[in-house]
Amino acid sequence: MGPGVVVTGLTLGALAVVSLLAFQANGAQDRAGGAKPTVTTTATGTATAAAPSATPTPVAPPLPATSGTGTRVVYSIGSHYVWLVDPKKSPQVAAAFQVVPGSVEPTPGSYAVYSRTPTGTGADGRQIEHVVRFAQQNGVVFGFGAAVDGAMPTADPKAKTGGIRSGRAEGQLLWDFAPKDTKVVVVA
Known part of the structure; x- marks a missing residue:
């Protein structure tokens, strides 16, 4: 040759x-x-993020009354929804979207974003992006992130994971909304 x-x-x-x-x-x-999700407003004045699709997007529950004040990310353990709240805007809820929790939930309370990582590997071995961490409890790190492949599987109950998964577009919204020190409120 x-x-x-x-x-x-x-x-x-x-x-x-x-x-x-x-x-x-x-x-x-x-x-x-x-x-990219679009923001729509429900009859109660709550904004919701809706990804464009042929199927109707479920309407987000209203922002929990116990979610605090000020600019914040609100995570509901009961409904597995996240709200991005900016009281200086109208409507105050910039976006709301459903998430899939890890196998362990954080304790309700007020936290602050302490760490962000653009990309990494999740506990399930998937490539993830837009990781926003806000709490550590009993050796479990809690944070939001999106799988690069878009997967949102239910967490393995045998593994102690605190990763809260969103879709990629929602992960981008949260990443843009919540720099370090942004308040995160976890409600039951």
């Missing part, structure tokens, strides 16, 4: 890789744009 054949093979391989990456990148903007 001559050097020309090797160079041609390498060139064709490189072109295939570049073509694949260009193909993936071509749709990435549409996927990212199309995946």
